[in-house]
Amino acid sequence: MNVFLYVVIAALVLLAIVYVVISLKKKSACNGQCSCCSGCEPDKFDFIYTVNIEGMSCEHCKARVENAFNEIAGCSAEVNLEENRLYLQSTHKFTEDEIKKVVENLGFTYVSYTEK
Numbered sequence: 001m002n003v004f005l006y007v008v009i010a011a012l013v014l015l016a017i018v019y020v021v022i023s024l025k026k027k028s029a030c031n032g033q034c035s036c037c038s039g040c041e042p043d044k045f046d047f048i049y050t051v052n053i054e055g056m057s058c059e060h061c062k063a064r065v066e067n068a069f070n071e072i073a074g075c076s077a078e079v080n081l082e083e084n085r086l087y088l089q090s091t092h093k094f095t096e097d098e099i100k101k102v103v104e105n106l107g108f109t110y111v112s113y114t115e116k
Contacts, residue, residue, distance in 0.1 A: 044091065045074075045076065045089035045090055045091055046090070046091055046092070046093075047089070047090045047091070047092065047093050047094065047115065048087075048088070048089050048090075048115070048116040049086075049087075049088040049089075049090070049094065049099065049113050049114065049115050049116075050085055050086070050087060050088075050113060050114045050116075051085065051086040051087075051088060051099055051103065051110070051112075051113040052084060052085055052110075052111035052112045052113065053065065053079075053084055053085070053086055053103055053108050053109065053110060053111060054084060054108065054109040054111055055107070055108040055109050056079065056081055056084060056108060057081070058081075059081075061079075061081070061108070062079040062081055064106055065077065065079050065086055065103070065106060065108065066078060066079050066086075068102055068105075068106055069086070069088055069102065072090075074090055074091035074092055075088065075089070075090045075091075076088070076089045076090075077089075084111075086103075096113060099113055
């Protein structure tokens with residue numbers, strides 16, 4: 001009986017660890033504030049884009065788009081679901097095709113963008 005209890009506890013601990021690891025991977029929107037982004041200062045963005053995207057409908061969609069752009073070095077991304085817009089700041093210039101490719105690879109429809 002004790003062995004069964006230990007096996008169950010070990011399985012629960014393992015599941016908890018897997019859940020935490022998966023959750024942390026999904027929340028990779030550090031915006032340059034972690035040690036892996038050394039030398040990246042979030043306030044020093046040279047390029048600012050507003051990207052219109054169709055097909056985003058929930059927080060999961062928002063997180064997918066933000067994470068895809070935040071994983072690119074020197075980028076900070078924020079999605080406004082009500083406006084169907086991505087607000088992107090970057091230390092390097094993007095072409096329209098580069099932005100479009102990222103958006104469409106996620107399964108959303110790229111509409112347009114403006115650069116400030």
